[in-house]
Amino acid sequence: MERNICLNWEELVQEAIIRRKQQKLTQKQLAILSGVSGPTVNQFEQGKTNIVLESALKILKCLGLTSTQITRNSKHK
Known part of the structure; x- marks a missing residue:
């Protein structure tokens, strides 16, 4: 049985921002650690x-968000 997952992009971004701030990282530091550009983190x-x-996944991985955590709170269709 095929299962579609609908991500709540806004909630995912907010969780990433919270984690970045908890880790006391600037956007520039996160960009360096995740291997993406500063403007990419800002966007x-x-x-x-x-x-x-791929860039979004690098940022999320750097902040400790795994695919399991990302999909855990997502709605299944």
Whole structure:
């Protein structure tokens, strides 16, 4: 049986921002640690949906958000 997962992008971004601040990282520091550009981190945190998925995943991974955690609070369709 096929299962579609619908991510709440806004909640995911907010969780990432909270984690970045808890870890006392600036956007620039997060960019360096995750291997993406500073503007990419800024776009991600502004909730831009035209960000490259690979870049978003690098940011989330750097903040300790795994695919299991990302999909845990998502709605299944």
